[in-house]
Amino acid sequence: MPPLPPLNGPVASTAGGLLQHLRDGRPRTRAELAQLTGLSRPTVSQRIDQLLELRLVSPVEDAASTGGRPSSQIAFNPRAQVVVAADLGALHARLAITDLDGNLLAETSSAHEIGEGPEVSIDWILHSAHELLAGLGYGPDRVAGVGIGVPGPVEFSTGRPINPPIMPGWDRFDVPAAIRQSLDAPVLVDNDVNIMALGELSTSWPGVTDLIFVKVASGIGAGIVSGGTLRRGAQGAAGDIGHVALARAADAPCPCGNRGCLEAVASGRALARALSTAERRLERPSDVVALAKSGDVAAIQAIRQAGRDIGEVLTVCVSLMNPSTIVIGGTMAQAAEHLVAGVREVVYARSIPLSTEHLTIAPSRAAGNAAISGAAQLAIDAALSPERIARALGA
Amino acid sequence: MPPLPPLNGPVASTAGGLLQHLRDGRPRTRAELAQLTGLSRPTVSQRIDQLLELRLVSPVEDAASTGGRPSSQIAFNPRAQVVVAADLGALHARLAITDLDGNLLAETSSAHEIGEGPEVSIDWILHSAHELLAGLGYGPDRVAGVGIGVPGPVEFSTGRPINPPIMPGWDRFDVPAAIRQSLDAPVLVDNDVNIMALGELSTSWPGVTDLIFVKVASGIGAGIVSGGTLRRGAQGAAGDIGHVALARAADAPCPCGNRGCLEAVASGRALARALSTAERRLERPSDVVALAKSGDVAAIQAIRQAGRDIGEVLTVCVSLMNPSTIVIGGTMAQAAEHLVAGVREVVYARSIPLSTEHLTIAPSRAAGNAAISGAAQLAIDAALSPERIARALGA
DNA sequence: TTGCTTATGAAAGATGCTTGACAAAAGTGG
DNA sequence: CCACTTTTGTCAAGCATCTTTCATAAGCAA
Secondary structure, eight states: OOSSOOOOOOOSSSHHHHHHHHTTOOOEEHHHHHHHHSOOHHHHHHHHHHHHHTTSEEEEOOOOOSSSSOOOEEEEOTTSOEEEEEEEOSSEEEEEEEETTOOEEEEEEEEOOGGGOHHHHHHHHHHHHHHHHHHHTOOGGGEEEEEEEESSOEETTTTEEOSOTTOTTOTTOOHHHHHHTTOOSOEEEEEHHHHHHHHHHHHHOTTOOSEEEEEESSSEEEEEEETTEEEOOSSSOTTOGGGOBOGGGTTOBOTTSOBSBHHHHHSHHHHHHHHOOSSOOOOSHHHHHHHHHTTOHHHHHHHHHHHHHHHHHHHHHHHHHOOSEEEEESGGGGGHHHHHHHHHHHHHHHSOHHHHTTOEEEEOSSGGGHHHHHHHHHHHHHHTSHHHHHHHHHO | OOSSOOOOOOOSSSHHHHHHHHTTOOOEEHHHHHHHHSOOHHHHHHHHHHHHHTTSEEEEOOOOOSSSSOOOEEEEOTTSOEEEEEEEOSSEEEEEEEETTOOEEEEEEEEOOGGGOHHHHHHHHHHHHHHHHHHHTOOGGGEEEEEEEESSOEETTTTEEOSOTTOTTOTTOOHHHHHHTTOOSOEEEEEHHHHHHHHHHHHHOTTOOSEEEEEESSSEEEEEEETTEEEOOSSSOTTOGGGOBOGGGTTOBOTTSOBSBHHHHHSHHHHHHHHOOSSOOOOSHHHHHHHHHTTOHHHHHHHHHHHHHHHHHHHHHHHHHOOSEEEEESGGGGGHHHHHHHHHHHHHHHSOHHHHTTOEEEEOSSGGGHHHHHHHHHHHHHHTSHHHHHHHHHO
8 A cells, every 4th residue: 555656757758858868968860769769750850849949959960871861960959048056165155157068158156154144145146147147148038947055954845954054044045936036947956965966976977876975075974876866865864974973983072062973083174173283273174185285194194094984984885875886075085095095995895795896986076066067967957857848838 | 968868757647557546545536536637537437447447446335425426436456466475585485475455365484495596496486376376266367466585685677686695596597587487477576675675664654755674683684765765776785784894893703704794793693692501502583582582681681782783883874864764673673672772772862863853763563574565565566567557458 | 864762841640638518326405 | 206406427529649651852873
């Protein structure tokens, strides 16, 4: 007796469904699409016409003839619309306009106190977005979606932050409604780590369906992709591995109020404190990275040990989820070689062979762009969903 | 650039799609179904006729009139077909015939060495199934599906065991093909822990979408449900938490060849060994349970400590996945009060508040029937899938 | 240039869903 | 007890959609 019947997905044979087959960017002939979808050629032609109308696809040069009339080809047109991607950090904010492939067309960033409240941040987002759009010569009507990452837990379905520890004034604030005051498009809001996981996945790990993205910066968090989609858990709190108890952390105090958390010994904040001396004060994770890059042995050893500590926790994650890929990102991953070495050392030694045999542990490939790419991806997925295409055709 | 476009699901408005709305067992009127699906009444009537033809639904007594002609009602008919559910353990095998609601109609079990190879086991399954079917007066053509749980990792898509440690001769054996020699129905094979998780979920936790089922018997394993579906991971090895390293386990040797695994100190096998004395030899997990039930303090304390150890690992799982429910099952859960108490003690103390606020930790409700129910559920889901219904109508 | 091959686009036919209409069935009030 | 009301279930017609078929267009080879 299933509680709720699993509702069936959108119909495959709509213009939107056809578009999904073209999103990989490869040009296709109508005949190829017919075979791919199982629809007849005239039907495909009609769908193509609709998509051409929306400018979401465009004709490209014909394919080489195989003896007869050459097939005309059509390809996804990522320039038809743009999305706004924003990444709000604790002290820094970044915003970009990308096309529907996630390519950055324009970007800006600014020092920014998230603690000043949502109105300030939203105003900055809207102002910056309109400015960049104007610079590109695009009107606000070209915006197909808005993706926003924030440094705290979010109820994804409504786009409202929930009890965010470092975002005073944001609790249950209706971000999408505020954005829609001057941008008429779907607005998606998510935790910054989830956003980064998505960005990393979409830009750098094609084909991967089970991935753990670990962000190591001031704090430590993870974004979890399983079965090809981001998992947020029952309350949207999935991936919060920073406050797992670690034997080696013993009684180290953690900003969360508890003791012995992973973050208390392995985060950028913890490393900065541990490596600070009377004459050399380290304030931020980037200071630790800089020190390590300068060749400081103590810093390198500390980072490698942090990698081991994180690896300790990841060992359990690997056994539980059996991912194919673990990606280490965040500020501290700028010293990736040491951090990843520590993680690998522990995970490969401790996990069962079946899980590690095909396990890749690698530093972030998207690097500084993971968050902004993920925010863009979130918006793009919403903008190109079959439901959204159907609405656009109806209007 | 997504690697593969997410394929859209089956069409909602087929006979199979309609059936999904009736699977909860509640009788519905045609008008209710029309509103539920968005289809018109004549269309619903036509679909109902198809389902009546297949005997998958049947008319029930009319609803009370609201002033006019009373609506006739139809309900899902779980007796239309049956499924075969089998649970193969290391030393024991169980097989049941259930209806399409998962209700047990007949069952049998037998001592059984999985190590004797697949042919012996498959023969037993087929023989037992036909015997029970005959006893119920059903022909083999009434079988809509077969679900089988085995004590080892399985490549779910093909139904082949992969490198199973305790199943010599089963590696990559094509179980579905062997079963289909005398039963013409879809055959689903999965790991016993996954099967149990599914059984627990479907029989006892309606509405739950994020659940961890922990089996504590000779070994320790977990089945993971996230977003409403079972997650098997990249190689089908998800949930293998028995061989996670545990600080308290130190250098305790584990049958896996490693040292310091959770299983080495908290499994039924480990407890049996630890509690054995010269004059009192404990062989199996059930011996430990019996001892605890007799009031033996050492056994109770040992079980509770095992719960704490398991809780230690689950703390990480909770932070990572943010489930709403953790269920403790397996032989050792027959001493559930002590085991669960230990788990709760650690998990509630160690995890972050947001994750534990609405977290339920409970002993298995399905108890001994979890595996067989899960195997049945697997088969039922396949048998009642819209794709399968469509095929049945086409033939 | 002509014939062959292959792809496109338009028209015709088939299928399936929906709308509207009507008959059937049961309660309600006289 | 009978007529009326109300709701249901089914039938026929209309409409949209998809597919099949056919004519046309475009390149390649002789």
